[in-house]
Amino acid sequence: MSGQRANEVLALSAEDVASFKFGINFRKNPNDGKCYLIYKEEAGLKACRNQCKHQGGVFITDMEDLNRQTVKCTKHNWKLNVSTMRYSNPPDSFSQEELEVELLDGGLRLLELVPQDPWLEEQRDPQPLEPGEATVTYLSHACMALSLGGVRVVFDPWLTGPAFARGWWLLHQPPHDAWDLLCSADFIYISHMHSDHLSYPTLKVLAERRPDIPIYVGDTSRPVFWYLQHSNVKLTNIKVVPFGIWQNVNQHLRFMILMDGVHPALDTCLLLDYKGHIIMNTVDCTRPNSGRLPLRPDLLMTDFAGGASGFPMTFCSGKYTEAWKEDFIRTERRKLLHYKVQLVKTLQPRVYCPFAGYFTEAHPSDTYIKNINIKNKAEDLNAEINKMAPNVTTWTPKPGATLDLALALDPQHSDAVRAPPPGTPVYKDRWDFQRYDQELRSAVGSQVFKHLAWVQQYYTWAGFRNYNLVVRVIETDEDFAPLADGWDYLVDFLDLTFPLSRPIREHNYLEIRNRVGVMRYVVLNGLLWDSLYIGFQNRISRDPDVYHHRFWDHFQVDLPLTPPDWEGFLRSLPDPPDDSHSCRVG
Numbered sequence: 001m002s003g004q005r006a007n008e009v010l011a012l013s014a015e016d017v018a019s020f021k022f023g024i025n026f027r028k029n030p031n032d033g034k035c036y037l038i039y040k041e042e043a044g045l046k047a048c049r050n051q052c053k054h055q056g057g058v059f060i061t062d063m064e065d066l067n068r069q070t071v072k073c074t075k076h077n078w079k080l081n082v083s084t085m086r087y088s089n090p091p092d093s094f095s096q097e098e099l100e101v102e103l104l105d106g107g108l109r110l111l112e113l114v115p116q117d118p119w120l121e122e123q124r125d126p127q128p129l130e131p132g133e134a135t136v137t138y139l140s141h142a143c144m145a146l147s148l149g150g151v152r153v154v155f156d157p158w159l160t161g162p163a164f165a166r167g168w169w170l171l172h173q174p175p176h177d178a179w180d181l182l183c184s185a186d187f188i189y190i191s192h193m194h195s196d197h198l199s200y201p202t203l204k205v206l207a208e209r210r211p212d213i214p215i216y217v218g219d220t221s222r223p224v225f226w227y228l229q230h231s232n233v234k235l236t237n238i239k240v241v242p243f244g245i246w247q248n249v250n251q252h253l254r255f256m257i258l259m260d261g262v263h264p265a266l267d268t269c270l271l272l273d274y275k276g277h278i279i280m281n282t283v284d285c286t287r288p289n290s291g292r293l294p295l296r297p298d299l300l301m302t303d304f305a306g307g308a309s310g311f312p313m314t315f316c317s318g319k320y321t322e323a324w325k326e327d328f329i330r331t332e333r334r335k336l337l338h339y340k341v342q343l344v345k346t347l348q349p350r351v352y353c354p355f356a357g358y359f360t361e362a363h364p365s366d367t368y369i370k371n372i373n374i375k376n377k378a379e380d381l382n383a384e385i386n387k388m389a390p391n392v393t394t395w396t397p398k399p400g401a402t403l404d405l406a407l408a409l410d411p412q413h414s415d416a417v418r419a420p421p422p423g424t425p426v427y428k429d430r431w432d433f434q435r436y437d438q439e440l441r442s443a444v445g446s447q448v449f450k451h452l453a454w455v456q457q458y459y460t461w462a463g464f465r466n467y468n469l470v471v472r473v474i475e476t477d478e479d480f481a482p483l484a485d486g487w488d489y490l491v492d493f494l495d496l497t498f499p500l501s502r503p504i505r506e507h508n509y510l511e512i513r514n515r516v517g518v519m520r521y522v523v524l525n526g527l528l529w530d531s532l533y534i535g536f537q538n539r540i541s542r543d544p545d546v547y548h549h550r551f552w553d554h555f556q557v558d559l560p561l562t563p564p565d566w567e568g569f570l571r572s573l574p575d576p577p578d579d580s581h582s583c584r585v586g
């Protein structure tokens, strides 16, 4: 549907090309300041942008690489092997998009093949908006209710219950009419399968009132609703749409779902076009649409907070002292803030709203995480944007507050936000921990865990192997102390064996202490390990101190779509149960 064009991004003279050294060469385009990496080898030249796939950081020479093949990102130390165009840190992870190298009379041109931006298809001129015609109401976390010419759209509804097992809880109290706004929506967009966006406790309530409500998701390789059937939530109208194609709602309203460049199997973002006005919600994408986004959208919404990962809060031993963590978290927070400011400066939206970061580690067991996992404040980000991009109107949303887009786009109006009624609470002050704790605890006494063979059954079902990593998994109490009657076992993922001690060969090693209730609930239901890792439900140490992308990606994104057959497992076992726990590591 869309054409492709080749953009010349850099041209170098024959003299410059002749000066290339073997290995990595750094070059900058003097016209736009953009930087490039050119790799010279006997076979010829390879080139790419000097731009890290993670969050756009700049690469410098990796002094540790004596072969001159690797560069290191100045932001978070990812490493790219330019000779293969593969990232070596994280290992076995991403590849870098290459540029076309065209040699001409000894000189060189670097060309980037760019597919046409899909939102330019049948582009529409903005039409005037009446006050009240296009409004955006903030409900909670990443959940907004939009009214566009009378059509109600809701994003990522999380209105009740925890996310990531019971690690995340709503910071804000959703407004009193949040359920009515949700249940009367014409359609819902769910950006991805993480439980702060795809909230089964919320969808359960919704399904009781509107089982056939249309819910749109992107066509990610891991289906967003992969767990729907097993969840017993009866939603009947899930619509999976292809990326980058306008979906027409009516003559004035259409939307398009776009992929994330770093996590295409998982994350998506959304463009809405109402009467030629573009509303963009990048949600949690690390590099939404690989960084190619419409300029000057009318409203841009992005995440801002950080702290949405177990790293480094749940890491222990080695360099992970409290002081190191504090320093790292502070630095990362600043970098994220800076990155969002740069994004806003580049895209120049008319209105900007940071959201999708309003969670808290409210559970009493997670006080440690709550105290150290300090997040960015939306007010601070907006203050920075007001300085750096004064033309952009910023909005720090409060639950129940409504932005009127027509007023926000009108320079004559200084206040386009209708505040919630006086007395509307902003923050939650109580959460129903007991109900969800009970559900997780229900897994602990399962018959499955009375048999040593569950370990082999589970990891065989998981299907991860041929990777030189040994993991020790220890079941613990709430304070991560090993349980006397809990399992403690090793998995050697090179050949998927379960040794009683670490192999003598050189290997990567991870030790993961998991809270028993959450771990067993995850195992029984075939859930992804994001409940454990992103939900702060474990403590991790590693030797060497390397992020094993393949392992975590498999257990957090790629586990089988149907849970293990535990009934069949129990039927296949001899009586009585083997509860000797003989795989305890000595």
Ligand code: FES
Residues within 6 Å of the ligand: 052, 053, 054, 055, 056, 057, 058, 073, 074, 075, 076, 077, 078
């Ligand atoms: S490692 Fe490069 S931007 Fe994060």
